[in-house]
Amino acid sequence: MLKRETLIVSEADIAAIIASLGIDQLMDDTIAALQSAFFEFGNGAIEIRQRTGFVYDDPEPGLVEFMPSMRTRQSVAMKVVGYHPGNPVNRQLPTILATNSLYDTTNGHLRALVDGTFATALRTGAASAVASRILATPESRVLGIIGSGAQAVTQAHALSRCFAFTHVLVHDINRDHAESFAARTPFLRVPDGIVPKAEVFARSDILVLATSNSVGAPPVLVQGVHQPHLHINAVGSDIPGKTELSPTILRTAFVAPDYRVQALVEGECQQLSPDMIGPELHELVKVPERFRDEQRRFTVFDSTGNPLEDLVVTETLVKHAERLGIGRRIVIEAGAYDPLDPYRFDDVAAKARAG
Amino acid sequence: MLKRETLIVSEADIAAIIASLGIDQLMDDTIAALQSAFFEFGNGAIEIRQRTGFVYDDPEPGLVEFMPSMRTRQSVAMKVVGYHPGNPVNRQLPTILATNSLYDTTNGHLRALVDGTFATALRTGAASAVASRILATPESRVLGIIGSGAQAVTQAHALSRCFAFTHVLVHDINRDHAESFAARTPFLRVPDGIVPKAEVFARSDILVLATSNSVGAPPVLVQGVHQPHLHINAVGSDIPGKTELSPTILRTAFVAPDYRVQALVEGECQQLSPDMIGPELHELVKVPERFRDEQRRFTVFDSTGNPLEDLVVTETLVKHAERLGIGRRIVIEAGAYDPLDPYRFDDVAAKARAG
Numbered sequence: 001m002l003k004r005e006t007l008i009v010s011e012a013d014i015a016a017i018i019a020s021l022g023i024d025q026l027m028d029d030t031i032a033a034l035q036s037a038f039f040e041f042g043n044g045a046i047e048i049r050q051r052t053g054f055v056y057d058d059p060e061p062g063l064v065e066f067m068p069s070m071r072t073r074q075s076v077a078m079k080v081v082g083y084h085p086g087n088p089v090n091r092q093l094p095t096i097l098a099t100n101s102l103y104d105t106t107n108g109h110l111r112a113l114v115d116g117t118f119a120t121a122l123r124t125g126a127a128s129a130v131a132s133r134i135l136a137t138p139e140s141r142v143l144g145i146i147g148s149g150a151q152a153v154t155q156a157h158a159l160s161r162c163f164a165f166t167h168v169l170v171h172d173i174n175r176d177h178a179e180s181f182a183a184r185t186p187f188l189r190v191p192d193g194i195v196p197k198a199e200v201f202a203r204s205d206i207l208v209l210a211t212s213n214s215v216g217a218p219p220v221l222v223q224g225v226h227q228p229h230l231h232i233n234a235v236g237s238d239i240p241g242k243t244e245l246s247p248t249i250l251r252t253a254f255v256a257p258d259y260r261v262q263a264l265v266e267g268e269c270q271q272l273s274p275d276m277i278g279p280e281l282h283e284l285v286k287v288p289e290r291f292r293d294e295q296r297r298f299t300v301f302d303s304t305g306n307p308l309e310d311l312v313v314t315e316t317l318v319k320h321a322e323r324l325g326i327g328r329r330i331v332i333e334a335g336a337y338d339p340l341d342p343y344r345f346d347d348v349a350a351k352a353r354a355g
Numbered sequence: 356m357l358k359r360e361t362l363i364v365s366e367a368d369i370a371a372i373i374a375s376l377g378i379d380q381l382m383d384d385t386i387a388a389l390q391s392a393f394f395e396f397g398n399g400a401i402e403i404r405q406r407t408g409f410v411y412d413d414p415e416p417g418l419v420e421f422m423p424s425m426r427t428r429q430s431v432a433m434k435v436v437g438y439h440p441g442n443p444v445n446r447q448l449p450t451i452l453a454t455n456s457l458y459d460t461t462n463g464h465l466r467a468l469v470d471g472t473f474a475t476a477l478r479t480g481a482a483s484a485v486a487s488r489i490l491a492t493p494e495s496r497v498l499g500i501i502g503s504g505a506q507a508v509t510q511a512h513a514l515s516r517c518f519a520f521t522h523v524l525v526h527d528i529n530r531d532h533a534e535s536f537a538a539r540t541p542f543l544r545v546p547d548g549i550v551p552k553a554e555v556f557a558r559s560d561i562l563v564l565a566t567s568n569s570v571g572a573p574p575v576l577v578q579g580v581h582q583p584h585l586h587i588n589a590v591g592s593d594i595p596g597k598t599e600l601s602p603t604i605l606r607t608a609f610v611a612p613d614y615r616v617q618a619l620v621e622g623e624c625q626q627l628s629p630d631m632i633g634p635e636l637h638e639l640v641k642v643p644e645r646f647r648d649e650q651r652r653f654t655v656f657d658s659t660g661n662p663l664e665d666l667v668v669t670e671t672l673v674k675h676a677e678r679l680g681i682g683r684r685i686v687i688e689a690g691a692y693d694p695l696d697p698y699r700f701d702d703v704a705a706k707a708r709a710g
Contacts, residue, residue: 010687015700023698052404054425056460064431064458068421070409076419078435080456082463088694097463097688099456101435103419105411108437108452113468117689121697149695157698177695184696330683332365333452334472339443340504340532341539342476343378343512345370 005329009114009317013327017320023187027154027161030126030316037312038130038285045072048307050262055239060086061215063239069307076103077311079116083239085212094150095212096120100314110333112318116310123313124303125154127258128208128233129162131281131301134288135256136206136231138295141166143188144204146197146220146244147211148172148181151235155208156185159233168192169200173211198224207232215241222246232300237268245300247271254278254294257302258309267304281306360684364469364672368682372675378542382509382516385481385671392667393485393640400427403662405617410594415441416570418594424662431458432666434471438594440567449505450567451475455669465688467673471665478668479658480509482613483563483588484517486636486656489643490611491561491586493650496521498543499559501552501575501599502566503527503536506590510563511540514588523547524555528566553579562587570596577601587655592623600655602626609633609649612657613664622659636661 009017018026040046046069053065062084070076081098088095098116103109132140143165145152149172156168168185170192172178178194185192200207201224211220213236220236223246232253237243245268256278257263264270269277281301284291321327338344364372373381395401401424408420417439425431436453443450453471458464487495498520500507504527511523523540525547527533533549540547555562556579566575568591575591578601587608592598600623611633612618619625624632636656639646676682693699 008685008687010685011689011700012686018698018700047409049407049409052407052423054402054404054423054431054460056427058428059461062460062463064425064460064463066421066423066433068407068409070419072411073413076409076435078421078433080431080433080458080465082458084462087462091462092694093462093464094689094694094697097465099465099687101454103435103437105409105417105419106414107439107442107446107448108417108419109448110435110452110454113687115688118697150697153695153697180695184693184698328685330363330365331367332363332454332468333470334366334449338539339447339449340508340535342449342473342505342508343373343539345366345373 004331004333004335006110006332007112007318007321007327007329009112009321009327011115011118013321014115014118014317016326017317017324020324021320024161027126027158030122030313031129031158031161033312033316034123034126034309035130035285037308038282041282041308046070046308047072051307060084067305067307067310069311070105071311074105075111076105077101077314079310081116081120100310102314102318114314114317119313119317121150121154123309124151124235124305125158127303127309128155128235128301129158130285131256132159132206132231132233133162134284134291135294135299135301137229140205142203142205143168144200144207145170145181146200146207146209147236148177149210151210152181152208153184155210155233155235157187159206160188163206165190169195169203171195171197171200201226204230208235209244210235211244213242213244215239219246220244221249223248228298229296230298233303234268234300235303238266238304240266240270243268243271250300251276253298253300255300255302256281256284258304259306262304263302267302268300269302359686359688359690361465361687362467362673362676362682362684364467364676364682366470366473368676369470369473369672371681372672372679375679376675379516382477382481382513385477385668386484386513386516388667388671389478389481389664390485390640392663393637396637396663401425401663402427406662415439422660422662422665424666426666429460430466431460432456432669434665436471436475455665457669457673469669469672474668474672476505476509478664479506479590479660480513482658482664483510483590483656484513485640486611487514487561487586487588488517489639489646490649490654490656492584495560497558497560498523499555499562500525500536501555501562501564502591503532504565506565507536507563508539510565510588510590512542514561515543518561520545524550524558526550526552526555556581559585563590564599565590566599568597568599570594574601575599576604578603583653584651585653588658589623589655590658593621593659595621595625598623598626605655606631608653608655610655610657611636611639613659614661617659618657622657623655624657
């Protein structure tokens with residue numbers, strides 16, 4: 001690729017990557033790459049910045065956030081992600097729309113721009129798999145899903161790559177969403193049942209919470225009976241004031257966040273004092289044997305979205321696109337026919353005319 | 356434009372906009388839009404976030420930064436900008452490479468992606484024009500340039516749209532850069548002279564500092580004689596430890612930053628205590644008559660780059676591209692054939708095959 005070209009990997013290009021590679025292989029690759037990035041995190045190889053953004057209520061509740069990360073001496077990754085819960089119903093668009101970019105740290109060049117909606121679902125699923133492999137019992141057979149929208153699909157997929165589920169229990173306040181879940185997860189190949197929330201909570205070995213619960217609304221799960229070894233992947237809580245688990249439940253669990261400072265602001269951890277919060281995911285990944293006993297206890301992975309996950313999934317998709325020759329290469333940035341003259345467009349215009 | 360399309364405005368597209376509109380008109384539009392945005396700033400119509408980023412020394416000194424802003428109920432703008440001073444000599448690329456994006460606050464959709472290198476030069480020039488119209492004497496005749504690289508070109512252009520210069524005095528530690536400046540600024544239509552730094556400082560009515568002075572190096576101007584009414588646009592200081600004016604000089608000036616909290620960290624203001632810093636540019640723009648007496652005094656505009664400038668210049672370029680039918684429209688993001696199913700690529704793939 002010429003230095004000045006930007007590789008665009010659109011949704012259609014991702015479809016082509018999946019058609020060639022298969023979703024199982026892509027998910028396995030992403031889980032492996034993510035686990036290795038969390039292992040490396042902290043030794044200077046990867047840096048992240050806390051996300052910032054804009055939250056608003058007008059014309060509809062929504063937000064646009066920025067999640068920066070860097071693989072040292074290689075790439076800076078930037079995800080810009082919108083969260084607009086009115087999208088599916090009002091606009092036939094996904095709740096989460098995102099674009100992920102990779103910038104070359106040698107020169108600042110935009111190497112690639114990738115559809116981030118699929119990437120976000122993929123990496124959020126993969127992160128739960130990385131956490132669950134450490135904190136859930138390997139004998140987990142019952143997968144629970146509360147909130148069965150788009151994120152639940154990749155959660156179930158990622159977890160199914162690591163556990164031999166025999167049953168999937170689904171609950172959603174939108175009955176249509178619960179009923180369509182089986183059709184959206186053919187890879188599970190196990191019977192699913194639509195059951196009340198309390199039953200999902202009671203019977204699950206691994207539980208995924210991926211709701212669009214409103215800011216300020218009561219938590220999705222307030223109290224209830226559950227398996228002593230239950231592991232929850234709490235995915236939905238990612239805005240200040242939005243929670244899925246009550247403090248009552250959380251206080252009885254071993255809680256591991258993906259990114260502590262962020263989880264304290266917008267994850268389930270916002271309901272906990274810092275001393276009640278366990279290690280971060282990267283600490284688990286570094287010495288998983290130290291946390292083996294937690295597999296028999298009640299554990300929560302507080303997943304708010306760590307920017308390094310966006311770095312990893314973007315690298316993974318770009319790697320496959322480049323290998324398979326998929327994606328479009330276009331020149332966007334200034335080429336500096338004369339680096340000292342921003343108005344030196346003659347050559348650019350001439351080249352553009354020449355095609 | 357279809358809701359799902361992203362408008363790409365490349366360097367070649369910007370060349371086409373300029374070929375149609377003329378650089379004078381584009382600069383005048385940008386200055387006017389910027390002045391009006393600074394006027395509105397603070398009433399909730401525009402929000403900005405302080406920039407964050409990654410700074411490194413390996414393989415070469417450089418940084419990649421993020422500058423977010425929002426026009427409420429319209430667009431979130433994100434500029435990702437790289438600063439790699441080795442680019443012109445080592446890679447035939449501009450020191451500043453950037454891409455600017457506009458996201459729709461209704462749904463998170465990436466509306467446009469614009470080459471940000473030209474946009475950065477354009478808006479930085481326009482910002483100095485906005486500040487100089489308030490703080491410099493309208494009778495300014497001598498424009499001084501210290502650091503005659505890419506940024507100096509748009510500085511000189513923007514200022515020439517607001518002042519009737521009769522002389523331009525140029526200094527650069529790189530003699531070639533000083534000598535090529537006249538050829539790069541034909542729009543000035545006044546004689547220029549390459550003179551020692553002290554002479555530029557002594558004779559200028561308006562002075563632009565736009566050097567690539569190194570972090571930790573002494574300021575470019577340490578002391579010296581200057582006109583009592585001198586107005587300086589200090590453009591180059593935008594990294595912690597990089598300064599162009601000594602504290603001795605700064606302490607005698609009325610100093611107005613573009614963005615106070617940022618200027619305290621990375622602008623000339625990092626050398627001043629907060630009580631020595633004057634109002635921000637948006638405060639000047641709201642009541643310019645209150646600062647008329649400053650036109651007879653020594654003033655400094657500490658320009659570190661306010662994210663609202665990136666919002667404005669991106670809006671301006673996109674507006675002209677849309678009006679003129681310039682730019683490429685491509686579909687990048689997920690379209691949510693089924694917003695609940697990230698793996699629902701069948702329709703996408705079919706559509707891609709159908710062209």
